Amino acid sequence: MAKNICVIGVGYVGLATAIGLADFGNYVIAIDIDQSKIQQLQNGNMIIYEPGLQELLTRNTSANRLKFTNSLKDALDNSEVVFIAVGTPENGNGDGNVDIQYVENAVNDVIQNSNSYKVLVIKSTVPVGYNRKVNERIKKANRDMDVVSNPEFLREGKAVYDFFHPDRVVIGTDSEKAKEIMRDVYRTLNRINVPFLWTDWESAELIKYASNGFLAIKIAYINQLACLAEQIGADIISIAKGMGMDGRIGPKFLHAGPGYGGSCFPKDTKALSAIAHQFGVPITIIDAVIEANKKQKMRIVERLKKRMPNISGKTIGILGLAFKAETDDIRESPAIDIVDELLKLGAIVKVHDPQAMHNFKEKYEDKVSYCNNEYEVSKDADALLILTEWNEYRSLDLRRIKSAMKSPYIFDTRNVLDRDELNELGFSFDLIGQKTMEA
Numbered sequence: 468m469a470k471n472i473c474v475i476g477v478g479y480v481g482l483a484t485a486i487g488l489a490d491f492g493n494y495v496i497a498i499d500i501d502q503s504k505i506q507q508l509q510n511g512n513m514i515i516y517e518p519g520l521q522e523l524l525t526r527n528t529s530a531n532r533l534k535f536t537n538s539l540k541d542a543l544d545n546s547e548v549v550f551i552a553v554g555t556p557e558n559g560n561g562d563g564n565v566d567i568q569y570v571e572n573a574v575n576d577v578i579q580n581s582n583s584y585k586v587l588v589i590k591s592t593v594p595v596g597y598n599r600k601v602n603e604r605i606k607k608a609n610r611d612m613d614v615v616s617n618p619e620f621l622r623e624g625k626a627v628y629d630f631f632h633p634d635r636v637v638i639g640t641d642s643e644k645a646k647e648i649m650r651d652v653y654r655t656l657n658r659i660n661v662p663f664l665w666t667d668w669e670s671a672e673l674i675k676y677a678s679n680g681f682l683a684i685k686i687a688y689i690n691q692l693a694c695l696a697e698q699i700g701a702d703i704i705s706i707a708k709g710m711g712m713d714g715r716i717g718p719k720f721l722h723a724g725p726g727y728g729g730s731c732f733p734k735d736t737k738a739l740s741a742i743a744h745q746f747g748v749p750i751t752i753i754d755a756v757i758e759a760n761k762k763q764k765m766r767i768v769e770r771l772k773k774r775m776p777n778i779s780g781k782t783i784g785i786l787g788l789a790f791k792a793e794t795d796d797i798r799e800s801p802a803i804d805i806v807d808e809l810l811k812l813g814a815i816v817k818v819h820d821p822q823a824m825h826n827f828k829e830k831y832e833d834k835v836s837y838c839n840n841e842y843e844v845s846k847d848a849d850a851l852l853i854l855t856e857w858n859e860y861r862s863l864d865l866r867r868i869k870s871a872m873k874s875p876y877i878f879d880t881r882n883v884l885d886r887d888e889l890n891e892l893g894f895s896f897d898l899i900g901q902k903t904m905e906a
């Protein structure tokens with residue numbers, strides 16, 4: 468039956484979780500320390516770009532299954548299940564460990580302000596062993612509470628789809644009572660036979676890191692194969708296709724590009740590496756992936772410099788700033804490393820992105836110029852770089868682009884353009900994972 472749920476944290480994960488759980492028929496109260504976010508959500512306005520989430524927000528708030536509050540007490544007094552979905556950013560000192568102060572604060576708040584039984588669900592990505600530590604604290608504080616590790620597998624830009632069609636729900640706990648309650652929370656998924664994995668806390672925590680780590684390995688591997696293909700004259704698209712036809716490999720996450728970004732892969736690979744080192748069993752493959760990904764971003768600039776050795780004073784147009792399509796998020800985006808390097812080399816940089824420009828502007832201010840569309844970027848440009856696979860860039864009017872550019876050179880790092888068309892129109896071009904010039 469419907470559960471009364473509190474969700475702490477309305478970021479990319481917390482908001483999708485709060486809205487999704489309400490849409491399952493639960494009664495959800497969401498809270499955040501950022502009052503302006505709560506205010507905007509109370510006014511019915513989305514605070515992030517996530518396709519499909521606005522409609523669900525409207526539907527569930529008007530059905531009175533979802534509300535937003537500033538009062539923790541109000542939220543906890545009316546909830547039996549408390550999801551913690553606050554951020555766990557890198558701690559900034561480069562050792563790969565995450566900053567868990569926000570989770571700690573939320574856990575303390577719940578322990579201090581709960582006056583009845585609670586299932587405390589840690590959805591934030593936390594270091595392995597953290598759930599057990601929280602459980603020990605709760606028992607020591609003699610609180611009537613069970614701890615559940617319920618890692619998220621939501622992709623930005625596809626969070627709605629992923630929430631309603633997960634490949635699996637992973638739940639780590641030592642409490643039968645909590646298990647039954649979590650079955651109720653996710654009964655809608657139960658009904659459509661989504662697989663549930665019931666396991667212990669540490670395994671649930673590690674499944675999250677291990678899954679993201681493996682996906683990052685796939686990407687780093689295909690990117691290094693792309694570099695080899697460029698030298699050999701092979702075609703990485705065909706290679707990825709041929710690999711993916713093997714059911715044990717699968718076609719997904721084999722798209723060569725400028726390197727992975729986002730708020731998860733970079734952070735989770737470093738955290739996994741740190742955890743393994745702390746336990747004295749380094750996962751050297753992950754260490755190599757972290758290095759390879761850093762290099763891949765710089766290889767884009769190196770390949771550009773082969774075309775134009777002296778970048779100083781040249782006008783470079785950048786199409787795509789978000790770390791991937793269908794998001795406005797620029798965290799760890801390859802565009803950041805690449806634009807930094809181009810500015811260091813003295814280039815004049817013009818940028819466009821359908822969704823992420825406001826975030827880029829916060830970081831770069833007037834160091835680059837912001838264009839209203841992809842054609843403005845190409846005006847008087849010596850080179851055009853496609854860094855994000857937005858659909859808008861798949862159907863560029865290349866004639867119009869060419870006539871606007873100072874010199875018609877395009878470097879497509881996502882293979883969204885058609886090689887034959889570029890040839891016919893007389894562009895010089897580079898495509899990731901494909902040989903385009905004599906070495």
Ligand code: UDX
Pocket residue numbers: 619620621622623624679682686719720721722723724725726727728729730731732790791792
């Ligand atoms: C990821 C995981 O997919 C998700 O399960 C987890 O919960 C959070 O982290 P996300 O970071 O939102 O999701 O994006 P994802 O679609 O996984 O892409 C991550 C990065 O890899 C992006 O920079 C993307 O451009 C890159 N990528 C992805 C590739 O370069 N090639 C691919 O084939 C796939």
